[in-house]
Amino acid sequence: MMIDRRQLARLTLILLLVAASRILRLDVWSMQPGPDEVWSVWQTLGSLQDVIRWTPYDWPPGYYVTLWFWRNLVGIHPIAVRMLSVFAMLIGAAAMYRAGRLWSGRRAGTFAAIAYSALGYIIFLSIELRGYALLLGLMPLALWLMLRYFRRPGWQRGVLLGVVMAAMFYVSLTGIVAAGMLFLIALVRWPRAVWRWWLPAGVGVLLFLPELLNKLSLSVSRIHALSAVEDAPLSAIPALYAQYAGDGAFVWLCLFVLAVVALALRRRLWTRKGLALALWCAMPVALYLTNNLLGFFYSRYSWWVMPGLALWIAWGLALLPRLVATTAGLVMAGLLFLEPPLDDYQIGPSGLALDFAFLAQNAQTGDVLLLDPECPCNVPVELDYYRRVYFPQGLRYVSSAGDYRRVWYLSYWVDNQALLSDVETNRVLMRTFGPARAQLKLYEAPPNPEGVAFENGLVFHGIDFPDHDGPVVLHEGEALPVRLWWSAERPIDLDYSVGLYLVSERAGTIAQHDGPPGVDAAGATSQWETGRYYIDERVLELPHGLPQSTHELRLSVYHWADQERVPAPGIDDDGTLLLEKIHIMAW
Incomplete structure (x- = not known):
């Protein structure tokens, strides 16, 4: 099937929007990694043999092995490792386009790619570091390959479908349920050709058989655990659909109803295609009724329902007049950038x-x-x-x-x-x-806990440079924030001022800051209490046009009325105390 340049440009734009909508959310400030995400990466901090050996008992090793290779390639930073989920999503969006196109033409393919990528829960899963992210790429790929296989059977297509389904099984045990959904779609859509499943199913089972035998004991313990599952209220069914949709649930409901109306007007609802897709979309009801037996009535375990919902909406919208369909497509494109409700989706991150x-x-x-x-x-x-x-x-x-x-x-x-x-x-x-x-x-604590005691009772405990952890090197014209530490060893009688000077032998004073301490309490030193520290924060503004040079930063304490500088150990003849050498670099 060839794609013309217009379709290629449209698909490229969709994929770029999908990528942008995910990349904007990758950093921890937008979405903190949950405990399961951290565990997923931490599981890969060993050899490949270690990763396989450390795989949790209720997961196949496929995702952890894939993440191990990816982590060795890009590192372990959350943004880098989450890109694996983004790339899997892009594969899924592209495959969804091809599946939608095979289902009902080019317009359906375009809408399928957008709808699939814009569902709120899919947005969340496609940036999360869990195995479900890989399934978002594999499921549409398997759907597309199944549609190709049953339209024009061939052993190569059957084998490829089987390999993709086996990959789903190795990523998550829920992949088995997803493959069962594809079987039901084919059973309803092509009942006389369902026997052709022998080839892809045989390949998939054969490839997954070693892991399947390893997990048989899990099924026994799971059935035992499900006996204690409490019945959920009927309201849980619409709540599950709302969780798929995210905060745009009302918009998605309108789009779904619009698709139903379009399919009804075109008499597509009661066709085999319509019944197959309706069965897919209604699967949460079946999961609800069988929850005590299967335990899959949960958004994470029923992720495979969402491709069906997206395909239904895309099929219906493709039958609408062009203006209405285009408007709906733009609305779905906007939903790509709607923030997913993380509080509903994510196990609370630790912070x-x-x-x-x-x-x-x-x-x-x-x-x-x-x-x-x-x-x-x-x-x-x-x-x-x-x-x-x-x-x-x-x-x-x-x-x-x-x-x-x-x-x-x-x-x-x-x-x-x-x-x-x-x-x-x-x-x-x-x-x-x-x-x-x-x-x-x-x-x-202050830089100098012992401090330099001035005769008036003030004690200077040193200077910090908040923007410099090492030698202080500045450009000419740059600002220099400083932090001065003070205390009072006895009650202070007067309100003193502090002078801060940047001086050199050749140029004299080139910058200074005078005034009462700008502290975390009142600037009046006569109000200071003993037994605590006071912090004086100032900014020295360097003039422009300075040559490359080294200057001395000096300090003095004086009373504003007589400008007489207060003596202290270490001061020079001008009554100033040397604090630091400041280097100014310029051409």
């Missing part, structure tokens, strides 16, 4: 993904991480995975705050008071980030 991503952006050399052992986020597999992703050179964990200057404290919203007291001793809470179940707090 560690965001914490470690934030920590990687803000941690400095020498920082340590202290984890509250009572925190629900204390999940060893996730801690190990995110440490590998964001700190491949290592991250130092500690069990107590000790004498470390910067301590990142990871805890539940209800703190361990004994541990918190240890962290807070001689430290200041600088930053707080993350959800309550995994809250990350930075506690920081």
Whole structure:
């Protein structure tokens, strides 16, 4: 079957939109990896033999083996490994186009690719690190190959269909149910040719037989477990359809009804094709009635229903007038970018993904991480995975705050008071980030706990450069944020000012900042209390046109009324204290 250039351009545009709608959601800030996703990647952190040996008892090894090869190719960062799911989705969208085209022509193929890719639950599954993502590519491929095989039988087509079905079986045991759905479609659509299933079914069973025998014991334990499954209310049936659709459920309902009307007006409902597709779309009802026996009345286990829903909508829309059909197609294209309801789809993430991503952006050399052992986020597999992703050179964990200057404290919203007291001793809470179940707090001690005591009672405890973890090197004209640490060793009588100067022997003072401390409390030093630290944050603005040079950053304390600088150990003849060498680079 040849595709003309217009169709090729249309399909390429669809695939680009599908790819964009997924890639925009790959990072952890858009969708945090759930515990099962982290486990999937963590399972591959070994040899190929290890991966096969570590495969969970209720999963075949196909997905984990595939992910192992992919992980060795691209690494373990969530964005990189999730691209495997995106590529599988693109294969599924392309195959859905071909299947829709074989089902009812070019327009149906176009709408099938869009509808399949835009369903809310498919959007979620196609960026999740689970085996279901591969099935989203394999199921449409098997559907297309089945339609080709029964239209024009041949042993090559039959064998290829069998191989794809075997791949579905090796990815997930739900692939067996999906293959059974394809058999029912063929039974209704081509009842006299159903015997032709012997070839693809034989190939599929033969290839999967070793794993099938390995999983027979699982079926016994599953049947025993299902005896305790409670009956779901009838309202669970429409709720399952709504879960397939996502937040655009009302729009999808309108499109489905529109497709029904179009099929009825064209007298397609009671044809064999109509009955076959109606059976596919109604399968959640059958799953509901057999839930105590099969246990598949669940969105993850019934993922294979969604291709049927997409094909039904596409078939009906293709029969509408061009303007109406085009409008519907554009609406579905817009649904590609509708956010999926993650709270309904995802097992609650721990929050560690965001914490470690934030920590990687803000941690400095020498920082340590202290984890509250009572925190629900204390999940060893996730801690190990995110440490590998964001700190491949290592991250130092500690069990107590000790004498470390910067301590990142990871805890539940209800703190361990004994541990918190240890962290807070001689430290200041600088930053707080993350959800309550995994809250990350930075506690920081001053650079110089002993400090330099000025005669007026102020004690200077050192300087930090928030934007520099090492030598301070700047461009001419750049801003230099600084953080000055202070305390009061006794009550201060007057309100003092602080001067910060960037000076050189040749050019003199090139930048300065004078004024009362801009602290986390009132700037009036006469109001300062003993026994705590005060932080003075300032920004020095460097002038433009500076030559390449090295300057001294100096500090002074003075009273604003008489401008007399207060003495302290280490000050020079001008009453200033040397803080740091600042390097300015310019052509």
